[in-house]
Amino acid sequence: MGLHFTNGYVRKKRLQIILLQMQHIIALTVLFHHSYQSKGEHLRMTNHSAPTLNELVSGVVDRLKSAGPLYYLLLLITLSLVIASAVIGLLAMFRGHEHYYNVTREIPWGILISTYVFFVVTSTGLCLVSSIGHVFGVQDFMPIAKRSVFLSIATILSGFFVIAFEIKIPWRMAIYNVISPNLTSNIWWMGTLYGVYLAFMFAEYLFLLMNKHNPAVICGFSGSVAGILAHSNLGAVFGLLMGRPYWQGPYMPIYFIASAMMTGCAVIIMFHILGYKINGEKMDGDMERALEVTTKVGIMLICVILFFTTWKLIAGAAGQPNGAYPVVMSEVAGHHAFSFWFWEILLGMVGPLVLFILSKGRNLKIMLIASISMIIGIFVMRFNLVYLGQSLPVYYDLGVNEFKEMLTYSPSIYEIIIAAGGFGMTAFFFLLGEKVFDGHKVEHH
């Protein structure tokens, strides 16, 4: 075996070589980046004067060194969350999920599914909203492109990370999704299309770093199409289940796309404001304008989702349709009312809507508060969506003693840690990305 070393000296030498190779890989990643900072001095690269590997690595190292202790503390906390959730996820995988998760036969999908949905919703939203600028050519949206595309990759990876521990035997998926595909399955389409989406987003980000506009646009467009198809298929995973009236219908795929864009706006606003805070820089006029228009789009999309939600409730209440009515009533005035009205409606939509309007898209503090509130609310919104659809037992209308009541589920501490690990991963990538890619600065042409 190649890793069988004969003595300490050889082992040390080989480790040095491996470390050097890793350093080169990092350097190659940032090689595509056009601008970098070195000890406070801005050096603008051009296509004609490519930096050496050492210059690139030292640029990254300098930026990382310049960060304060809070940055490193946050990096450590987020990384610890990822590691903790990975350890718990692996324990659950090998020792048996029933010891760690609170999901049941009747409610098989819990917070891990809703967290996955949240992350892929976010990723798709980041992709779609940012594509308005760099794919469809609306100049005002251009400055948010790089960070948004980077974050769309970070969030989809976080989603995959969480779902890997939710799916009981994920390695079989890698094999049988390829050799035994079921083309009638929305899960299959969603998984496959998200794989394609991720590849396009990676390629798009690399082309953006290389400042190669045309291939970036092609990849961005393809990524958006793959994202819409993948995400609407995720909606269809819920919407096409005939035995679950609360979810069933064409509403879900449509709602998922609109909801993704709403989430995208919130995440773009939050991460851009935080990114500038981390780098200790002031936004230029273009970036301020980009966030202003993103806020406006956000306002519009909150209204769209409020409109959708209103009609979903009315449709579930009018005529008291079997299967949907008890769920809608529990949402409006029953067991889930607080979760719905406070978290989903107030924190997720109405509160941010008011704050965004008050901010006029220019008051960054209010916008930051609004976007954080919105993200928290949307996370609960996804949880409610997944939970409520399962809360009515399939035999409820049969009137049997076992299933007379609505079903309840609350996540275990282990499920919460794994879900938090997803957030840790996004935060970790975000923090690292700010320094490695130097605040995702966009070239001016």
Place this chain on the structure above:
Amino acid sequence: MNKMDFNKLQNEGVENVPMQQRRDFLKMGLAITGIFAGGTLLSAASTFNKAQAADFAKKYPYSPHYSMVMRQDRCIDCERCMEACVATNHVPNVHGAYRTTILEKDTSDAIGSTKEFIPVLCNQCNLPQCTRVCPTKATYKDKTTGIVMMDIKKCIGCLTCQEGCPYNARYFNEEKKAVDKCNFCIDTRLARGEKDTACAHACPAGVRVFGDLSRQDSEVFKTVHQIEKAVWVLRPEAGTRPNVFYTKG
């Protein structure tokens, strides 16, 4: 007494009819009404009778087309079916793990018996949701028998099939590392030459009638294709065309 004499009899009124006779008469009326109402509202029989002749091949595309009829009112909840299933199919002894169970229904305002037992299991649907949603074809309709099968090596444990099933017929088996479900004992009994499932075999009250719906001389066919007694399926609105039927009497 001939008809003319009958007409000459004086009406005695109802004052002298004992209370028990009145109740029996009312019960009979309610039972008849109930059967008609039940037949109209719940029964799949009317649909079957309309369609059976022309659509036979389309309706029962498998040979043998395995099916089960539950004579629901015979069930006394002794749970021998459940025990036999666990023993035959190695169902783990953990909460929520079962291939078949018996549901209990109390109708407190009913006249006479107020308790019903409803045995449930996989309905081996003709249009199963579970097989449609499975991303890897780990669950599929057996081409010969129509039984909904599991290929456990392909199951990724996404549990979408559990979500899709309108009958709560599936659970995740941690020992097998795959979703598990009733397969009419195809591997544990039918493949060994037995003619019925473990649950049907163990039932002392003859609740579960197992058979081949594609054979007109089978008991399941005769029960499903008659109009005297109501025959229904659970959750017909889910549109999965189940192969487990329910009847009384």
